[in-house]
Amino acid sequence: MAGHGFRPVYHPAGHDHALRNAVQDLRTGRWVAMARLLDETSDWDGWTRRTQVLAAVAAGTDVVHIWRTEQPGSLAATVMHSRVAVERAVRAHRAGHPRTRDLWHEAWTACREAADLAPDDPVPWVGLIALAALDGRQRMAEHRLAPPAPMLPPGPWGLLAEAEKRDPHNREAHHRMLQFVYARRPGPLSEAVNYSHWAASSAPVGSALHALPLYVRVERYRRERGQERALDLHWVAEDAVRDAQRALDTWFLFCATDEASVLDLNHLAHALFGALRFTDAARVFEALGPYYTTLPWAYRTPHPEDRVLAEEVFVRARARCLSG
Structure with missing residues (x-):
């Protein structure tokens, strides 16, 4: 494995072969494998991870929209719709796109709808935390709540609590909170x-x-x-x-x-x-x-x-x- 000729592989699914197959189908414009995979996903850790990867791939397509049109009662499709909306808003913000505000509002609405329809799901709350990172000046009241411990900044702690209530120590929720902290104070x-x-x-x-x-x-x-330092x-x-x-x-x-x-x-x-x-x-x-x-x-x-x-x-x- 350490020898010459080794070529590393970059794939967002990593070791998750079932996810890799769904991603491949998604890239060809098909949603059935994605729907089947999510239907078979029984734990919140896997659900959060898989929906995040799928949304990153689907954000540049209309596959999830087609899925919702063909299966309007699907909770998984509703959650994926919120996922894609958040991904698009985050990308627009990063690129300084003029439609960022509109996309942010669409994503916020989609997350709230998903949270109402799938009340046990942590993912809509994770999406709302991701959107909080776009509110660098903390204009929204829910983004500047008092922290639960000293030495922590005001922030969307209520949103994190909702995600934690449904899936304690949710990995993505905390990574999204970290992004919020970065955005809140770009200095030290x-x-x-x-x-x-x-x-x-x-x-x-x-x-x-x-x-x-x-x-x-x-x-x-x-x-x-750091890479520029001699020592x-x-x-x-x-x-x-x-x-x-x-x-x-x-x-x-x-x-x-x-x-x-x-x-x-x-x-x-x-x-x-x-x-x-x-x-x-x-x-x-x-x-x-x-x-x-x-x-x-x-x-x-x-x-x-x-x-x-x-x-x-x-x-x-x-x-x-x-x-x-």
């Missing part, structure tokens, strides 16, 4: 650091939230343009090594790695590699198999937008760890 990352450690501290063993602090560390590295001690600092070790000990060693987020696994492999914990990193690379994600590896290159460079960094890091 102290609030994001506090948030990530607060979320991880209350998570049970095996929860992906134990990897959340690794994302904040990568964001700090990106903002400080980079960012990843071997005591707190960086501690974050990587905690994610390994409290998440990776207890989770079903074939069901884990490929992005989380890449962040852990990246953190352990940077901390010079090559043997531990090798275990994560083995769990990844052929799958990789462009981030966080791209931030170790002089041109983070160049996927080829990111892939090269991943391959070199993987080979170094597995060769040991």
Whole structure:
């Protein structure tokens, strides 16, 4: 596996072969495989993950609209409609599109409708948290509630509570909250650091939230343009090594790695590699198999937008760890 000729694979479905098949059908304009897959998904973790991936693919198509037209009573189609609407609003905001406000309103309405029709589902609430990150000035009252603990900022804590009520420690809900914290204060990352450690501290063993602090560390590295320093001690600092070790000990060693987020696994492999914990990193690379994600590896290159460079960094890091 560490030898020459290895080519990593990027696919949003990762190890989820059933999801990969549904994505393939979705890309050809068909919704039946997606509907069947969601009908067979019985846990909220899988439901949240699969609807997120499917929405990212469907956002540039009218497949979900066709599905809703043909099956107007489908709750899954209603939730997917909210998912796609949120994805489109987030993309428009990122691109500075003039229709962002309209798309945000459509997505907010779609999420509220989905929450009413599927009251046990955490995904509509996750969508509302994602939309809160677009309200950087916290104009809406529900986006500036008092935090549940000291050192945390005001925010959409009521929305997070609704998601948590339905699926405690929902991975995406907390990642969306982290995006909100970034958007609220683009300067120092102290609030994001506090948030990530607060979320991880209350998570049970095996929860992906134990990897959340690794994302904040990568964001700090990106903002400080760490790859430009001749001597980079960012990843071997005591707190960086501690974050990587905690994610390994409290998440990776207890989770079903074939069901884990490929992005989380890449962040852990990246953190352990940077901390010079090559043997531990090798275990994560083995769990990844052929799958990789462009981030966080791209931030170790002089041109983070160049996927080829990111892939090269991943391959070199993987080979170094597995060769040991």
